Amino acid sequence: MQPQRKLRGRRQRLAIRMDPELKRKLLPFHLRALGVVERSLGSPLAYEAQVLRPDVEHTMTDLETFINLVKCAFGTGCLAMPRAFYNAGWAVGLIATVLIGFIVVYAMHVLLNDIQRLCRRHRMAVLSYRETMELALLDGPKWLHSMSQPLGYLVDILMCAYHFGVDCVYIVFIAKNLKFLGDLYLHSLDLRLYMALLTLPLMLTFLVRNLKYLLPFTVISNILIVGSFGIILCYLLQDLPSLKQLQATQHWTQFPLFFGTVLFAIESLGVMLALQRSMRHPENFLGCCGVLNRAMIFVILFYAVFGFFGYWHYGTETANSILHNLPANEILPQCVMGMFALAMFFSYALQGYVTVDIIWRGYMQPRLEENVVSGRAVEYLVRCALVIASVLVAIGYPDFGLLLSFVGSFCLAQLGLIFPGIVNMCVLYSKGYGCGRILLWRSLFFLVLGFCGGITGTVISLRELNEGYPKMR
DSSP states (O other): OHHHHHHHHHHHHHHHHSOHHHHHHHSOHHHHHTHHHHHHHSOTTTTTHHHHSTTOOSOBOHHHHHHHHHHHHSSGGGGGHHHHHHHHOHHHHHHHHHHHHHHHHHHHHHHHHHHHHHHHHTTOSOOOHHHHHHHHHHHSOGGGGGGHHHHHHHHHHHHHHHHHHHHHHHHHHHHHHHHHHHHHHSOOOOHHHHHHHTHHHHHHHHTOOOGGGGHHHHHHHHHHHHHHHHHHHHHHTSSOOOGGGSOSSOOGGGHHHHHHHHHHHHOOHHHHHHHHHTBSSGGGSSSTTSHHHHHHHHHHHHHHHHHHHHHHHHGGGOOSSGGGGSOTTSHHHHHHHHHHHHHHHHHHHHHHHHHHIIIIIIIIGGGSOSOHHHHHHHHHHHHHHHHHHHHHHHHHOTTHHHHHHHHHHHHHHIIIIIHHHHHHHHHTTTTOOOGGGHHHHHHHHHHHHHHHHHHHHHHHHHHHHHHHHHHHO
16 A cells, blocks of 8 residues: 555656646647647646546546535525525526626636646646645735735635534534424424434544545435425415516615625535545536536526525515425425435535545644554544534534524635635736736626625624524523
8 A cells, every 4th residue: 555655646746747748748649639629618727637637536527526516506505595585686686696606606717727727837736725825825926925824724714614614504404404393293302402413423424535435425415405496396386476566676785685695505615626626537627518617507597596486486475494484284395394404414524525624634634644544543533523513513502504604604705706816816916917907807806796795794694693692592
């Protein structure tokens, strides 16, 4: 095992240091012959992907990546889309959902292209988000060089905080659904007891170390979510009232609530970055017909349709979660609650993968001795500790969703908009920003929109905390 690992590391270092012209000649003929097509439909690393990553184990196919992307985008945030349309109006909601989704996906494309540009510039095979931020700032203006390491650490902190928080919300969501069904058919138990009972089952799924082996859980989760949304849509499409009774637009002061909900529902940056690094052909992730675009077009259009019909059916009575509008005494809505609880259970490990990837591979593993057995044991301990910590946080704050709406919106505004804008400005600093500095204006647009999103998330969360905290007492 040790000689193979050393040989693999040596081959990767040789690939990094290899002359670019030699790397191009070593690629298969069909990749060189179709280079133009690969560059236009794939990513800028289409030529170099196989050489730069010669020994990636446990990689995923394009279909497997597509399934995981759809799964990570479909979460509890989707259930709040009808309420988001209530805050924006049905006409503004339809247009703004597509527009915000386009901006978020476009910012992701800009960030990933910058990561690839930095890989080629610094002759590195793979860069994490933190390393991307640090290298970009070092390539930017001199007055930003001293900020490279602090902002790099901030990236990791925000990524860990967001995905750990999502796992905590999943626990609360699962426990509340189980409690509702348990009180209905079994004995009434305390909500916190349901959370504690989830520890061992969640730990078993969280011990899966490779994204590829999470695919069966993801497939099961996707089937459950598709079935659940299908049942919900059946209810939404029945006995629709006149569309004239609904507001096409709402007062502008309610739009921040819509913006924060859509941003939280669509954005899942950490999982997307991890999925691209785990692909067998990462050059297929970007581009006009790439995996990312195909998955996100499907997700955004579904969000728009689901939010529109949810608001159309329930109007001013639309709840924060559409599950609360369904008739609780009927069998099908009860099945939906159980299916969603099981789907979120299988999604727990995928969201937590990002936190483990940062903490373990980014900070702990490089500091341990190269002992495979002891290193793997420590990794399993870290995974178990994260599961226990998320359960304890959920037990200590069972309405953690209110706090997460603050942390999540603030994190995502920075990770998904502000930081990509900063990275892009610094990466292009030495090359220029194009005619009329159009690329600089694009980055500034991301910054402004991100700051607005951060303020929006703060306002939304503080308002909800102010209204909900007295009820918690």
